[in-house]
Amino acid sequence: MDQSILDEIKKIENKVGKLSSAQKILLTTDGSVTTILDVLKGHVNINTLVQEFVPADRKMAHDLNINVGDTVNYRVVVIKSETPLIYAISLVPLQRLSNDFKEDLIRADIPIGRILKKHNIESRREIKSVYVQNAEEELKEIFQTDSPMLKRTYNIIHQDEILISLKEIFPYSLFQE
């Protein structure tokens, strides 16, 4: 793994305290987070909070390497078992999706890891950043905690282009064992 990501993990530990193995893995893995949650918490599912098509603004266009105004699927979900586990925001440039994939994404009730698997999509994941922040009000309410929030951003790359740009967030108080 990139030394810079390992350094960030150490910085987080200096700020909030020791991270568990599960927390470290969830912040750095290049595998499916859905798969990990399935084995840790039993079969997980998602609550979709937002699902909409938006025209790419300047930042999205830059981050996704598309043109300003191109259509992006913007989705905010909470992955949960009995309680909320991970808050996830995804950006997907529609032009890069096959119709089957698009349909599953818009159905809105399937985690992205499971969609990739269903369609046998070969990809690689590039971790962009790992950090900790104080909880915003929305996250406090969802997770029912004031705990600091562990966050990471990464891209899922397919055919040498960013298929999905993701941000995942969970409270430091979760996955402590």
Place this chain on the structure above:
Amino acid sequence: MDQSILDEIKKIENKVGKLSSAQKILLTTDGSVTTILDVLKGHVNINTLVQEFVPADRKMAHDLNINVGDTVNYRVVVIKSETPLIYAISLVPLQRLSNDFKEDLIRADIPIGRILKKHNIESRREIKSVYVQNAEEELKEIFQTDSPMLKRTYNIIHQDEILISLKEIFPYSLFQE
């Protein structure tokens, strides 16, 4: 994740006792195991025990979907930090490798997860089996323990073909936290 793999995890727990989060993840992830070990144990490296080209026997040919007699790279390594962490056997049909990849594989000192990453290879991983067995003599000596051995087999698939078939083994006494 496949329910059958979750069921196998439960069977293992019935046999040997509760698995830690790290153990469960290491047995079921479709991400890079090298990456996980890097974050848990510091930058890991490998000892190569065997590295040779062999003609595919009937079983290898069947498992890899190649012809009997086709050349396979057979590699046995121990991934380690200060102490041995995971014993891994890999089979790679040479005909499916680019020259760059082949060179890195034969250099023998780079974990496969890191080779895939270096070459930006898009892939998916299919977990085939997860199980526990008593330790063979060789494993007892390497890991210096009589602990039962947790094992899994999986394929790394690239361009719809098996690029690498893997078996990974570690003692139940490791990764318990």
